[in-house]
Amino acid sequence: MDKRLYAKEITVETEAQTLTINWADEHTSVYGLDGLRRACPCVECAGGHAHMNQPADPAVFKEKPTRTWQVTQLIEVGNYAMQIVWGDGHDSGIYRWEYLRQLCPVENG
Ligand SMILES: [Zn+2]
Numbered sequence: 001m002d003k004r005l006y007a008k009e010i011t012v013e014t015e016a017q018t019l020t021i022n023w024a025d026e027h028t029s030v031y032g033l034d035g036l037r038r039a040c041p042c043v044e045c046a047g048g049h050a051h052m053n054q055p056a057d058p059a060v061f062k063e064k065p066t067r068t069w070q071v072t073q074l075i076e077v078g079n080y081a082m083q084i085v086w087g088d089g090h091d092s093g094i095y096r097w098e099y100l101r102q103l104c105p106v107e108n109g
Pocket residue numbers: 040041042043044045046090092093
């Protein structure tokens with residue numbers, strides 16, 4: 001098991017608009033919900049199949065949020081990803097742990 005890719009704990013704070021992941025290697029990643037939604041890897045948000053599985057781009061967190069988001073549910077997908085169900089019903093984004101870790105705004109400044 002790669003500890004960098006194992007999420008021990010995930011918390012969503014709607015008021016703060018953040019999702020926090022505590023990884024098994026003791027690193028903590030804090031993601032703005034707006035950026036996380038911009039980084040949604042589903043085919044619809046990525047803009048077609050050709051754009052899927054692009055490398056994570058932490059620059060999404062530097063954009064000014066245009067609205068507030070709610071996360072209704074987090075679903076573990078096997079042991080490689082989590083699916084985010086958003087308050088507006090969008091649920092086709094499967095965020096691989098690898099992708100989330102690459103996206104980490106803390107590590108990528
Ligand atoms: Zn999407």
